[in-house]
Amino acid sequence: MNTSHSVDVLVVGGGATGAAAAYDLARRGMRPLLVEQLDLSTGTSGRYHGLLHSGGRYAVRDLETAAECIVENQVLRRIAPFAIEDTGGLFIATPDDPADFPERWLAGCRTAGIPTESITAAQARTQEPALTPRITAAYRVPDGSCDSFDLIHAFVEATRALGGDALIYHRVRDLIREGDAVVGAHLEDTRTGERRTVSAACVLNAAGPWAGVVAGLAGLDVGIKFDRGAMIAMNTRWVNTIVNRLRPADDGDILVPVGTVCVLGTTSVHTDHPDDYRIEAWEVSKILSEADVVVPGIRHGRALRAWAGVRPLYEPPEAGHDDAEGREVKRTFSVIDHAQRDGVRGLVTVVGGKLTTCRLMAEQAVDVVAAQLGNEARCTTAGDPLPGPHAPRYHQLGGRLHKLEHGELPGELICECEMVTRAQLEAAIDAYGDQPVALDDLRRDLRLGMGPCQAGFCSYRAAGILQQKKGHTGPDTVEAFGAFVDERFRGVRPLLWGHQLRQMYLDELIYRRTLGLDQLAEQPTEEPAHA
Amino acid sequence: MPENPRANIPPGAGTDVIVIGAGLAGLMAAAQATQAGARVRVIANGWGQQIVSPGWISVCDRADDDVIAEVRGYAAIHPDHPYALAEDDAMVRGIEAFRNVAQQNGQPYDMRDKDGHNLRLMTALGAIQRPMLAPRGMANGDLTGVGGPVLLVGFTGWRDFFPALAIDNLRAAGVEARAVCIDLPANPSGTWDLWPGDVARLFDGADFRAAVSGRIKPHAKGAVKVGLPAVLGLENPVEALADLSEQIGAPVFEIPTLPPSMAGVRLSNALRRWLMRHRARVQVGHPVVRGVVANGRCTHVEVGALGHTNPFYADQFILATGGLYNGGILSDETGRLWEPLFDLPVATPPGDGREGWYGERLLQERGHPIHRLAGLRANKQMQPLGQDGGPALENVYAVGHLLAGFNPLTDGCAEGIALATAYKAVQTALQLDE
Known part of the structure; x- marks a missing residue:
């Protein structure tokens, strides 16, 4: 089956930049269609530490990004308060860090416009008692934590309300070129194989690490460098403030309290693949031992899950740092007008940047699209709040427990770790209508299976409920169950020692001995290349 | 002082x-x-x-024929394996000692036959596991030579057992089955956050069992066996099993569910x-x-x-x-x-x-x-x-x-080794x- 329709702008990529761009386009009266090859927020935007940067991290060697971060930090707090927790941030120096760094850092913050407040070591430890006593300098900055999933979904919902649309699990098979112009794309539903043709006056390529692949579909070359970074979620909030090391940016120097966990990050490893999510043992050790310097004892805590994201780094050729890699490449972003650069109209690529600056990236990319389309409306995304609650929506267990105990969350608990009830699960399944729904989709919707047991118990229950709701056959359900188990295992595999190893043993015991899932689930014929 | x-x-x-x-x-x-x-x-x-284990005794799950002979053969060529260290009569005597002690405390463990063949027991997903011994409630569910129809019974709203998940997979294993969910006659907590132990304690009551049987019986016509989650009582499972089987009119068996395992607690x-x-x-x-x-x-x-x-x-x-x-x-x-x-x-x-x-x-x-x-x-x-x-x-x-x-998770011999090495x-x- 091949259906076709027409939109003003096709936005490729359901991460923060693509979602913000679709929203911006819709507000300026250009009808967007956003396409995402997986689910929303599954690429770099979902694979990050949850930090809403104050810019302090870039204040010494990337002032442009630092200045953008502090401005956009304020904007996002205003337009998406539901997605942000105002944790505040601390920069902490220890005797191991270069003594001259705090002065340079303060100067950078002043230039970039980042407010800092010097506090004593005692004040820092009053605020965060788990911090090391070996503090030589401490500053407060306006860092926060940001739930990219909530933010991206709010952008997409607002886009839909304005007449735009979004397609998930749709891959761009090729871009349609007519002479010197891109005029649309062929899409394929990755779940059903169904194809459709979309004609568009312009394609906005916001595909993150895949931006080079997408540009390649139009025969154009965008040289992107891939930089892999690993993060580890600890099972409780060891700190309630973002904690940064006050030293030149290096591996493992951020702790981010987000939702129910504390995320430790990150590393920076060059890779040649946009989907290289490997985590090597040295990365885990490095992250834990660095975090242990700031919060002594944390390396003996329980690590729940690790993941890696791929930063798409791009330096325009005119910058002249051809061989810069990893942290040497600046975190600024680039908007490439292919009409200007390559003489091909109808395609604009936006690449690089930070989640914190996603709205600004979208604005500048949409400016270029608008110019091509002759649209003269101005960007208004920094002004009005996004539709959504005006208060932060914290994903903490206290909130759910309160509701449970006061009868506001009826039905039995299916996922006890994250307190997900059957009623919530059924409502989430219903929300997909006739669309296929994977257990991993429900995880992203509800946090199902994200707690300490990593779905050991709730995966069977959720599979049973999904089967009841959807009337799937046994083999379909087993396949969905097996896929969810595989996905959960990928995240804990780098962390299997001590308690988490024991947990996985229990999960494996349930799957293999109690349920016999290993007999039923197909062994895959080939391993994914880099997953 | x-x-x-x-x-x-x-x-x-x-x-x-x-x-x-x-x-x-x-x-x-x-x-x-x-x-x-x-x-x-x-x-x-x-x-x-x-x-947290299903409750049965795996000695050598993969053996198609005589389990003891298979273990002896394996031990003979793997001298470092715990079975080889314990030596074969340790396994036989360990199992014997275990059956006696369990039997004396109202927990009989049954085998398929006297010749030492493995059982064929279903899981909650409809896979087939092949332990040598199982608590009577589970051993009653031996599917050797059984083509069905088997009735699987769940409890409406209970989160730890979904009988419909097993139907297609059982059919693939050659056993016809159908699934039904009944409302339990009593749910004292008012919610369905019931642990297996909570349900098992309900099944310790004779009146409760009679009421459950009454609800299952109309569905059980023609069924050669009736499978329920392994929560049929804590204190006197043999009596509970006999009661339910008699009242329903077909042999009742237990299917392991998510931990904690009531068979293990018993x-x-x-x-x-x-x-x-x-x-x-x-x-x-x-x-x-x-x-x-x-x-x-x-x-x-x-x-x-x-x-x-x-x-x-x-x-x-x-x-x-x-x-x-x-x-x-x-x-x-x-x-x-x-x-x-x-x-x-x-x-x-x-x-x-x-x-x-x-x-x-x-x-x-x-x-x-x-x-x-x-x-x-x-x-x-x-x-x-x-x-x-x-x-x-x-x-x-x-x-x-x-x-x-x-x-212990894949070799199908965890309990056999526990018994053999303890004996030795x-x-x-x-x-x-x-």
């Missing part, structure tokens, strides 16, 4: 054997030592892996009660924190209490602390594996750090190297080996999951001749 005549007697004096651990291997070692006349004390941090209770009735001491909830060694022998173990430790003395010590899951072997992020009580040498997977511990997929065939390779090596007396390859300690024996050389350890510790 009045003289306390017992003040100078150390705790545990008069104990012949201390068993550390209350899993299947530890409890059966304690039972057999007690039967042999020894004064026995079990000290354990918690109940063992039976609490088993733990039965073995503990047997031990206490026979004057053995059972202390569960008290961690042994270390073993104290002098002249190549363990003199006593130190048991954690509030803010201090208490010494417990004995002549022989049977280490049944379990493997990586139970805490008999500990691991850390650098890839170190150690045995925490005596610091006995632990066999480890080859390679650097944790790199070789796990494969790529959780449910990959043959499981993960860590589970097969990490553990203690022992000699034929079940004494753990020291660095020099000789026995590490004269009077310490290792049994069950603590031993290296088998994967008691034989050598007490120098019992055949």
Whole structure:
């Protein structure tokens, strides 16, 4: 089956930049269609530490990004308060860090416009008692934590309300070129194989690490460098403030309290693949031992899950740092007008940047699209709040427990770790209508299976409920169950020692001995290349 | 101050054997030592892996024919395997001892037949597992030669059993089945956050069972067997099973559900009660924190209490602390594996750090190297080996999951090894001749 329709702008990529761009386009009266090859927020935007940067991290060697971060930090707090927790941030120096760094850092913050407040070591430890006593300098900055999933979904919902649309699990098979112009794309539903043709006056390529692949579909070359970074979620909030090391940016120097966990990050490893999510043992050790310097004892805590994201780094050729890699490449972003650069109209690529600056990236990319389309409306995304609650929506267990105990969350608990009830699960399944729904989709919707047991118990229950709701056959359900188990295992595999190893043993015991899932689930014929 | 005549007697004096651990291997070692006349004390941090296991006894799941013969054949060519160390009659006698003790406490374990063939039991997903022995409720569900129709019964709204999930997979295994969910007659908590134990206690009531049977009976016409989740009573499962079967009019069987396993709880209770009735001491909830060694022998173990430790003395010590899951072997992020009580040498997977511990997929065939390779090596007396390859300690024996050389999750022999090694350890510790 091949259906076709027409939109003003096709936005490729359901991460923060693509979602913000679709929203911006819709507000300026250009009808967007956003396409995402997986689910929303599954690429770099979902694979990050949850930090809403104050810019302090870039204040010494990337002032442009630092200045953008502090401005956009304020904007996002205003337009998406539901997605942000105002944790505040601390920069902490220890005797191991270069003594001259705090002065340079303060100067950078002043230039970039980042407010800092010097506090004593005692004040820092009053605020965060788990911090090391070996503090030589401490500053407060306006860092926060940001739930990219909530933010991206709010952008997409607002886009839909304005007449735009979004397609998930749709891959761009090729871009349609007519002479010197891109005029649309062929899409394929990755779940059903169904194809459709979309004609568009312009394609906005916001595909993150895949931006080079997408540009390649139009025969154009965008040289992107891939930089892999690993993060580890600890099972409780060891700190309630973002904690940064006050030293030149290096591996493992951020702790981010987000939702129910504390995320430790990150590393920076060059890779040649946009989907290289490997985590090597040295990365885990490095992250834990660095975090242990700031919060002594944390390396003996329980690590729940690790993941890696791929930063798409791009330096325009005119910058002249051809061989810069990893942290040497600046975190600024680039908007490439292919009409200007390559003489091909109808395609604009936006690449690089930070989640914190996603709205600004979208604005500048949409400016270029608008110019091509002759649209003269101005960007208004920094002004009005996004539709959504005006208060932060914290994903903490206290909130759910309160509701449970006061009868506001009826039905039995299916996922006890994250307190997900059957009623919530059924409502989430219903929300997909006739669309296929994977257990991993429900995880992203509800946090199902994200707690300490990593779905050991709730995966069977959720599979049973999904089967009841959807009337799937046994083999379909087993396949969905097996896929969810595989996905959960990928995240804990780098962390299997001590308690988490024991947990996985229990999960494996349930799957293999109690349920016999290993007999039923197909062994895959080939391993994914880099997953 | 009045003289306390017992003040100078150390705790545990008069104990012949201390068993550390209350899993299947530890409890059966304690039972057999007690039967042999020894004064026995079990000290354990918690109940063992039976609490989270299906409840059946896997001896050699993959055997199509005579299980014992298959094990003998395997042991003959794998001299380091725990079955080979224990030697084959240990397995046979260990199983026999277990069946007797369980039977005496109202927990009969049944086999398919006298010829030692494995059972064919269904899981909640409709897969087929092939243990040699199972508690009567599960053994009733043997599907050998059964084409159906089998009725599977769940409880509306209960989160731990979804009978419809099994239907298609059972059909693929050649068994026709249909599923139905009934409303339970009583739900005292008002919610469905019921643990298996909560439901099992309801089934201890005869009136409750009669009411449930009345609801199942109309669906059971023509069914050759009726399967329910394995929560049919805690105290007297044999009576509950007989009642339900009679009232429904077809043999009722139990299907294992998510942990905690009621079959495992019943088993733990039965073995503990047997031990206490026979004057053995059972202390569960008290961690042994270390073993104290002098002249190549363990003199006593130190048991954690509030803010201090208490010494417990004995002549022989049977280490049944379990493997990586139970805490008999500990691991850390650098890839170190150690045995925490005596610091006995632990066999480890080859390679650097944790790199070789796990494969790529959780449910990959043959499981993960860590589970097969990490553990203690022992000699034929079940004494753990020291660095020099000789026995590490004269009077310490290792049994069950603590031993290296088998994967308890994939090899289908975990309980068989627990029973065989427990039998063998008691034989050598007490120098019992055949």
